[in-house]
Each structure stands twice: as structure tokens, then as C-alpha cells.
Amino acid sequence: MVFQGSSAAISHTGKVRSNNQDSGYAGSNLFVVADGMGGHAGGDVASSLAIGRLTELDQPFRSPTEAEHAIREALADTATELIDTVASRPELAGMGTTVSALVMVDDYAVIGHIGDSRIYLYRDDTLTQITADHTFVQRLVDSGRITPEEARYHPRRSVLMRVLGDMDPDPEVDSFIMPTQDGDRWLLCSDGLSGVVDDDHTAKTLALGMPPARTADALLKQALDGGAPDNVTVVLVDVGGQHPVFIGTPTIVGSASNPRGVVVPAARTGRAGWLHHARQVANEPTHFEPAAEFLEELIEEDRRRARRRRLGWLAALIIVLVGLGLGLYGGYTWTQSRYYVGTDDDSVVIYRGIQQSIGPLSLSTVYEDTDVTLDELSEFDRQTVETTISASSLADAQRIVDRLRPAEEVSG
Incomplete structure (x- = not known):
């Protein structure tokens, strides 16, 4: 049909x-x-x-x-x-x-x-x-x-x-x-x-x-x-x-469509x-x-290309990891230049760092456990310090603690 x-x-x-x-x-x-x-x-x-x-x-x-x-x-x-x-x-x-x-x-x-x-x-x-x-x-x-x-x-x-x-x-x-x-x-x-x-x-x-x-x-x-x-x-x-x-x-x-129009070039050697x-x-x-030799050459060339590609990816990964590490280190270093005032079980504490955590890793540590107890504070001051008070520097954190001390202790 x-x-x-x-x-x-x-x-x-x-x-x-x-x-x-x-x-x-x-x-x-x-x-x-x-x-x-x-x-x-x-x-x-x-x-x-x-x-x-x-x-x-x-x-x-x-x-x-x-x-x-x-x-x-x-x-x-x-x-x-x-x-x-x-x-x-x-x-x-x-x-x-x-x-x-x-x-x-x-x-x-x-x-x-x-x-x-x-x-x-x-x-x-x-x-x-x-x-x-x-x-x-x-x-x-x-x-x-x-x-x-x-x-x-x-x-x-x-x-x-x-x-x-x-x-x-x-x-x-x-x-x-x-x-x-x-x-x-x-x-x-x-x-x-x-x-x-x-x-x-x-x-x-x-x-x-x-x-x-x-x-x-x-x-x-x-x-x-x-x-x-x-x-x-x-x-x-x-x-x-x-x-x-x-x-x-x-x-x-x-x-x-025009086979007779084909022009044949001069003979090639080999x-x-x-x-x-x-x-x-x-x-x-x-x-x-020759087929066998050429195929082996191509396969070896492809292997070299694959190795170069793997090395390139590895180098890029290393650069990314190093950059990420430097970024994390820089960020952590910055957090350790910050301070805030908070509490522990029964006293006012100056903390170094910021009030966040990354998973189980806390970004703050106790810098100074002061001698100001929570019992000495007014109800307002106690609630304020329990929610933490940010400080611009260590000196500012120490001034905040001094303001929290009872009046008689400061005058004494």
C-alpha cells in the first residue's frame, strides 16, 4: 500500500x-x-x-x-x-x-x-x-x-x-x-x-x-x-x-540533488x-x-577531563568551606565582643556574647557572677533583668549592674 x-x-x-x-x-x-x-x-x-x-x-x-x-x-x-x-x-x-x-x-x-x-x-x-x-x-x-x-x-x-x-x-x-x-x-x-x-x-x-x-x-x-x-x-x-x-x-x-557537481580534491596521502x-x-x-589506538586515546582524554572536573569541584568545595569557616569565625568573634546582663539561679550575672544558640551551641558565656542577689532587687528591676538587658560594652554592662545595686550598698 x-x-x-x-x-x-x-x-x-x-x-x-x-x-x-x-x-x-x-x-x-x-x-x-x-x-x-x-x-x-x-x-x-x-x-x-x-x-x-x-x-x-x-x-x-x-x-x-x-x-x-x-x-x-x-x-x-x-x-x-x-x-x-x-x-x-x-x-x-x-x-x-x-x-x-x-x-x-x-x-x-x-x-x-x-x-x-x-x-x-x-x-x-x-x-x-x-x-x-x-x-x-x-x-x-x-x-x-x-x-x-x-x-x-x-x-x-x-x-x-x-x-x-x-x-x-x-x-x-x-x-x-x-x-x-x-x-x-x-x-x-x-x-x-x-x-x-x-x-x-x-x-x-x-x-x-x-x-x-x-x-x-x-x-x-x-x-x-x-x-x-x-x-x-x-x-x-x-x-x-x-x-x-x-x-x-x-x-x-x-x-x-546534484551528484555530478561534486568536485574531487587532489589525492591525500596515508x-x-x-x-x-x-x-x-x-x-x-x-x-x-586507527580505531583501537584512537579509542584508547579518547578514553584516556575523558579520564583526564573527569579528573580535572573532580579536582575543580574539590577546589571549589574547599574554597566554599574555607569561606564558610572564615565567615563563622568572624561572626563568632563579633558575638564575643557583645555583653548583656541577666540572671542565674539567684544573682545578677554579666554575660559575654549574644542571647542566641545554634543548635546545642550557646553563643554566650558567664563573664562575671556579681554579688547582687535577686532578692535585693525591686520587683520591676527583677523582672527587667530576668528578661535580660543588652549592653553596648563591658563597661556599660558594669554600669547597669551598679544601677541595680541597692542604694545603701552603693553609698556604703
């Missing part, structure tokens, strides 16, 4: 790069985002090849299981094609691409995914990330070593652990089948969007209910307003819904694996190193 719904695809170079290595596709049943990497032209070629191979899947399938098998075969064939292309054009060595693909079969969404492009589902006012990023920092999140928020700003957040590349003819691909329903909004995007626009703002935009093309435009604008350091590609798919169904010429965006730095400064070659 042909998919019943509407879709849109859009791709932009962004504000930093001068070429677009992303590719996107929105057809009748197939929807794809591919984010290429590998130098100025390698990424263009890789994502274009992926789209070109996957377009064969834009057809009705008899079952979701058949479509899932077809996706896995198509992605394996794409990896083989990348290897064959590099064999004939060694100047493209090291190229690779992410792929996030969605095939609609009856009331099911069939998903194939590798890399760090993403597929989201917006349903019942809730945005859910359906695919898992195949990145170094996602492994750190999964192992509990960093939080998702820390991963968002981690300096190695774009280092890919799995990708369609020119070194692995049997890539490890995630594929699964999910039920879908009228009103669902499926969002496929490169990390040029997800790395700049957070999920809350994406959800608010999807909640507006605008047609797919306008929604995609709004998401792209948010990425551009956020600086768009990378290419941005958005494919939006509405299941059923209020917007007109459009089934016709597929929409192809990004480098796949050979390396596919554990890639996926995002570099515009037009700089993607960084490659």
Missing part, C-alpha cells in the same frame, strides 16, 4: 561550511537523511551514493519484515559501493556517511540506522528520540560516566563509533519495526539540527501543527539562528493528518580507519586514526 500522508525535505549548508555534505530524500514510502564525512568532496560522494542506493526501496512492500530485510541489504550494498568507489578513486579514501532511513509499510514504520543522524517521533504532544547515536559520548552516557547534558557539550560529541565507510563491508546497522498511527510526526535530521536545537524547542515547533514544509523551514531557521556550524538537513513525515497528501516526484536535497571525527572546521579533511 502506498503511504498515506505528507512530507517535506530541506537541506542547508549552514553558516560555517562552504559545501553541503548532507543528503536527504522524501519519496512515496521512503524517507532518508545521510550525513557525509571525509574531506571536501568525500562526504558529498558518500551521502549521495547512499541516497542513490536506498531510493530503490521507495516502493510498496508486502510486509514490514520484508522492508526491514531490504533496508539491511541496501545499507550493506552501500558499504560495498563505497569500498569499490575508493578502490577506483583513491583520493576519496576515508569517506563515510551516516544513514537514518524510514520506510512506511501499512501501519508500520521500518527503520534502518547507523551513525549520529536521528529519527524522532512526535506523538501525543511528546517528542521521543527513536534512534540511538553511535558516538563515543553516547557510550559514555550509556555507561553512566557522563550525563546527557554533559554529552551535549562534550568536545568529542561528534566522534562516530559506527558509520557506513570504506573499510567495513559488513557494517553493524540498527533496524527495527514500530507501529505508527494517524497524527504521528516523524522527524529525520542530521546533527546540524539536533546538535544546535534542543528537543524542547523542536517539540514546540512540531506542536504548532504547521504543514511539513513550513515546519521544516521553522526548524532550519532555529538552527541558523543558533549559528549552524554544520550542514543542516531535515525530513519531516506526517502520517495521515489534516494536510493534503502529496505523492509525486520525490524530493532530493543536499549533495544527492590510509586510516573509520573511527571518524565526523565534524571538523569547514572544508578541513575529516580526522582519521
Whole structure:
């Protein structure tokens, strides 16, 4: 059955790069985002090849299981094609691409995914990330070593652990089948969007209910307003819904829309694996190193960063504790410069400190137990001294005691 719904695809170079290595596709049943990497032209070629191979899947399938098998075969064939292309054009060595693909079969969404492009589902006012990023920092999140928020700003957040590349003819691909329903909004995007626009703002935009093309435009604008350091590609798919169904010429965006326009640079020397730095400064070659050694280097770097972070927190805690201690000491010192007149069981007493306590700790002590007894005082003076009398200094406290003495004792 042909998919019943509407879709849109859009791709932009962004504000930093001068070429677009992303590719996107929105057809009748197939929807794809591919984010290429590998130098100025390698990424263009890789994502274009992926789209070109996957377009064969834009057809009705008899079952979701058949479509899932077809996706896995198509992605394996794409990896083989990348290897064959590099064999004939060694100047493209090291190229690779992410792929996030969605095939609609009856009331099911069939998903194939590798890399760090993403597929989201917006349903019942809730945005859910359906695919898992195949990145170094996602492994750190999964192992509990960093939080998702820390991963968002981690300096190695774009280092890919799995990708369609020119070194692995049997890539490890995630594929699964999910039920879908009228009103669902499926969002496929490169990390040029997800790395700049957070999920809350994406959800608010999807909640507006605008047609797919306008929604995609709004998401792209948010990425551009956020600086768009990378290419941005958005494919939006509405299941059923209020917007007109459009089934016709597929929409192809990004480098796949003009594959013959790709300019291949001069050959690079050296050979390396596919554990890639996926995002570099515009037009700089993607960084490659042998997988095992590079992974160990990244892990050790993360350990050093974690140690520095712990030392930073410890230093901050020490500073706070020292400041708190100095503050408490200063406050206590001030209290010991104060005096007041009160009573004990049967006599007038001069106290040093203030009339408060911190838990079990009293902030006053007996400075002098005078020879003036409570029995010698008038009823008014006795009540006054029992409620305590504040003094501005020790001399003032002693003057207060002298005023409380009986007249004959003072004259004597």
C-alpha cells in the first residue's frame, strides 16, 4: 500500500561550511537523511551514493519484515559501493556517511540506522528520540560516566563509533519495526539540527501543527539562528493528518540533488580507519586514526577531563568551606565582643556574647557572677533583668549592674 500522508525535505549548508555534505530524500514510502564525512568532496560522494542506493526501496512492500530485510541489504550494498568507489578513486579514501532511513509499510514504520543522524517521533504532544547515536559520548552516557547534558557539550560529541565507510563491508546497522498511527510526526535530521536545537524547542515547533514544509523551514531557521556550524538537513513525515497528501516526484536535497557537481580534491596521502571525527572546521579533511589506538586515546582524554572536573569541584568545595569557616569565625568573634546582663539561679550575672544558640551551641558565656542577689532587687528591676538587658560594652554592662545595686550598698 502506498503511504498515506505528507512530507517535506530541506537541506542547508549552514553558516560555517562552504559545501553541503548532507543528503536527504522524501519519496512515496521512503524517507532518508545521510550525513557525509571525509574531506571536501568525500562526504558529498558518500551521502549521495547512499541516497542513490536506498531510493530503490521507495516502493510498496508486502510486509514490514520484508522492508526491514531490504533496508539491511541496501545499507550493506552501500558499504560495498563505497569500498569499490575508493578502490577506483583513491583520493576519496576515508569517506563515510551516516544513514537514518524510514520506510512506511501499512501501519508500520521500518527503520534502518547507523551513525549520529536521528529519527524522532512526535506523538501525543511528546517528542521521543527513536534512534540511538553511535558516538563515543553516547557510550559514555550509556555507561553512566557522563550525563546527557554533559554529552551535549562534550568536545568529542561528534566522534562516530559506527558509520557506513570504506573499510567495513559488513557494517553493524540498527533496524527495527514500530507501529505508527494517524497524527504521528516523524522527524529525520542530521546533527546540524539536533546538535544546535534542543528537543524542547523542536517539540514546540512540531506542536504548532504547521504543514511539513513550513515546519521544516521553522526548524532550519532555529538552527541558523543558533549559528549552524554544520550542514543542516531535515525530513519531516506526517502520517495521515489534516494536510493534503502529496505523492509525486520525490524530493532530493543536499549533495544527492546534484551528484555530478561534486568536485574531487587532489589525492591525500596515508590510509586510516573509520573511527571518524565526523565534524571538523569547514572544508578541513575529516580526522582519521586507527580505531583501537584512537579509542584508547579518547578514553584516556575523558579520564583526564573527569579528573580535572573532580579536582575543580574539590577546589571549589574547599574554597566554599574555607569561606564558610572564615565567615563563622568572624561572626563568632563579633558575638564575643557583645555583653548583656541577666540572671542565674539567684544573682545578677554579666554575660559575654549574644542571647542566641545554634543548635546545642550557646553563643554566650558567664563573664562575671556579681554579688547582687535577686532578692535585693525591686520587683520591676527583677523582672527587667530576668528578661535580660543588652549592653553596648563591658563597661556599660558594669554600669547597669551598679544601677541595680541597692542604694545603701552603693553609698556604703
